[in-house]
Amino acid sequence: MKRFLPLLTTIAFIALLALGIWSGEVPVVWHKAITVCLSCIGIG
Amino acid sequence: MERLRRKSQYIFALLANAYWVFPWKSPIYQGPLKKICFPGLNCHSCPAATMSCPIGAFQNLLATLRPGLQMGQLHIGAYVLGSLGLIGSVAGRMPCGWICPFGLLQKWLFLLPVPKLSFWRPLGRGPYLFLIVFVVLLPLLVVDPLGYGSTWFCKYVCPAGTLEAGIPLLCLDQGLRRAAGWLFAYKFIVLILLLIWCTLTSRPFCRAICPLGAIYGLFNRVSWLQLRFHPDRCVQCEACLAACPTDVSFYNGLDDLNSATCIRCLRCYTICPSNAVSLEFGPVREDVEQFYPKANC
Numbered sequence: 001m002k003r004f005l006p007l008l009t010t011i012a013f014i015a016l017l018a019l020g021i022w023s024g025e026v027p028v029v030w031h032k033a034i035t036v037c038l039s040c041i042g043i044g
Numbered sequence: 045m046e047r048l049r050r051k052s053q054y055i056f057a058l059l060a061n062a063y064w065v066f067p068w069k070s071p072i073y074q075g076p077l078k079k080i081c082f083p084g085l086n087c088h089s090c091p092a093a094t095m096s097c098p099i100g101a102f103q104n105l106l107a108t109l110r111p112g113l114q115m116g117q118l119h120i121g122a123y124v125l126g127s128l129g130l131i132g133s134v135a136g137r138m139p140c141g142w143i144c145p146f147g148l149l150q151k152w153l154f155l156l157p158v159p160k161l162s163f164w165r166p167l168g169r170g171p172y173l174f175l176i177v178f179v180v181l182l183p184l185l186v187v188d189p190l191g192y193g194s195t196w197f198c199k200y201v202c203p204a205g206t207l208e209a210g211i212p213l214l215c216l217d218q219g220l221r222r223a224a225g226w227l228f229a230y231k232f233i234v235l236i237l238l239l240i241w242c243t244l245t246s247r248p249f250c251r252a253i254c255p256l257g258a259i260y261g262l263f264n265r266v267s268w269l270q271l272r273f274h275p276d277r278c279v280q281c282e283a284c285l286a287a288c289p290t291d292v293s294f295y296n297g298l299d300d301l302n303s304a305t306c307i308r309c310l311r312c313y314t315i316c317p318s319n320a321v322s323l324e325f326g327p328v329r330e331d332v333e334q335f336y337p338k339a340n341c
Contacts, residue, residue, distance in 0.1 A: 014130055017126025019122045026079050030079040033095075037205070043228060
């Protein structure tokens with residue numbers, strides 16, 4: 001089983017990535033990234 | 045190899061910050077590329093940034109988890125963790141050494157001819173502390189009456205945000221300049237102290253603070269890319285230790301060559317005169333005992 005650990009890890013994270021896309025996280029990430037983050041720049 | 049790495053760092057730094065029309069158009073890029081998490085630390089509020097910062101995005105998702113759950117949305121950061129895990133599972137911490145613009149900045153600063161200080165090794169646990177406390181726990185647990193948390197790492201720690209976003213945006217916008225108060229002053233001081241530290245010590249941010257490096261570091265021992273040390277070929281010249289930007293001391297058994305500290309710059313592999321370091325790449329381990337010795341299982 002340990003021989004396949006790298007492959008299994010990759011598959012697990014592809015599944016996690018797919019879950020994130022399926023649950024609608026991409027538009028949330030995009031929306032946050034296109035507005036100026038006042039916390040990041042030390043204002044809010 | 046070193047020339048290739050340098051080119052890679054420059055190219056990715058430019059790709060991550062390619063929106064140079066910001067003085068004439070919107071203050072930050074708002075196109076579809078921002079749906080993608082950049083594999084290095086690069087603030088998405090930087091006026092030139094073309095992609096989103098994974099650490100900023102992850103904190104934002106955790107900070108809005110409670111109100112999201114009340115609305116029936118399960119946004120636990122799976123997209124961000126999946127993106128990082130996919131890269132990490134293949135290359136480990138390689139983005140730190142080959143892609144990250146903030147890593148490139150640290151490399152430049154350390155070239156300045158000033159006295160050098162060695163890194164205090166106990167600080168090496170810092171990235172995990174910042175990851176667990178500032179990136180996960182505080183945004184999740186410290187919330188306002190409506191259930192919204194804050195991006196604690198961005199707000200109180202991240203020097204990339206101050207350097208790449210805060211200073212340029214304050215230069216461009218008079219309204220933001222007027223709004224800047226004690227928080228900006230505090231973050232500016234943090235930035236200056238860190239930049240000074242970078243001139244004295246090699247990659248201090250990567251080794252003591254960076255939560256993104258902490259995430260990638262977890263994959264170093266299980267990634268497709270593995271470094272392999274051949275003690276029988278080693279002549280103990282210490283060239284690898286002298287070249288290593290994070291002082292991974294594997295030739296004498298002090299550190300594991302695939303430890304979480306290694307940023308996979310591959311300088312040890314390039315510089316070793318006796319070829320005592322080799323590379324292996326693949327989804328399946330051929331020699332399991334070499335990478336997972338029974339004593340450590």
